[in-house]
């Protein structure tokens with residue numbers, strides 16, 4: 434009798450303990466997800482800064498402050514408070530930005546302020562590759578995230594010319610910094626860990642790759658091995674991992690320039 438009681442007591446205790454554990458785990462899940470979302474957003478804004486610096490500063494100014502006669506300020510308070518009302522847009526500001534950038538503008542909504550190059554030439558070019566422009570959808574979404582991130586700065590614009598530092602800033606002339614963004618942009622972060630950047634484990638950890646690559650047999654140099662690994666993953670299959678997991682089309686989709694930048698970034702990862 435006693436033993437049965439003990440077993441029931443232990444069983445009950447076990448059920449309660451499991452339930453408590455589950456509740457604790459479930460309550461931490463939203464926090465973990467929220468952290469993940471914040472990190473993802475930060476990456477997107479960083480990437481958007483790069484898209485902006487390469488494509489938009491000619492007209493909108495080096496600091497998005499606008500250029501008189503050419504293109505409006507995209508970080509000024511009025512843009513955040515009045516613009517949607519002026520154009521009668523019912524959705525969010527971020528969707529407005531995505532929409533304007535995607536299609537561009539044939540004619541200005543403020544011809545007195547922004548004339549463009551003349552009749553027949555759009556005042557703002559079409560950016561989306563769906564309409565023959567140079568940007569993919571993820572790049573347009575990123576640049577929109579970068580622009581709406583100015584909102585908190587616009588609320589307290591201490592110095593109108595100051596560039597509110599985005600969460601990260603990318604020096605477009607630094608191949609390593611651009612390569613790091615490319616590592617995010619091409620989804621390498623989905624499978625490879627780089628300390629401080631990603632934690633995925635489907636593929637080998639990238640920290641130390643530059644050192645390991647230098648001693649792989651059959652390759653001319655560390656660079657040669659890394660480039661081959663990206664363009665033709667099956668050429669050398671890392672021990673403990675399977676062939677056919679890493680996409681085989683990176684050689685086709687990554688531009689020469691991005692490949693050079695990616696390589697520059699990966700070559701800095703000398704320490705395990």
Ligand code: HEC
Pocket residue numbers: 484485488489490491492493503504505507512516529530533534538540541542543544547549556557558560576
């Ligand atoms: C050739 C010059 C030019 C370039 C390059 C350009 N824009 Fe524009 N953009 C304009 C002009 C002009 C307008 C204002 C049109 C109007 O008043 O209707 C504008 C409007 C906008 C607007 C809407 C602003 C508002 O007040 O409604 C956004 C957002 C925008 N541009 C984002 C971008 C982004 C992002 C890029 C780079 C991918 C870019 N633009 C590149 C000329 C340019």
Ligand code: HEC
Pocket residue numbers: 616619620621622623624625635636637642645659662663666667669670671674675676677678679680683695
């Ligand atoms: C879907 C998962 C996946 C993605 C995405 C992916 N990889 Fe890989 N990668 C792997 C796996 C698995 C291996 C190990 C098997 C092999 O050697 O092919 C690997 C191997 C490598 C290696 C060799 C590593 C070593 O230790 O020798 C390099 C370098 C590399 N990947 C770079 C990249 C880069 C750069 C990108 C983005 C452009 C990328 N990978 C995207 C899964 C992935």
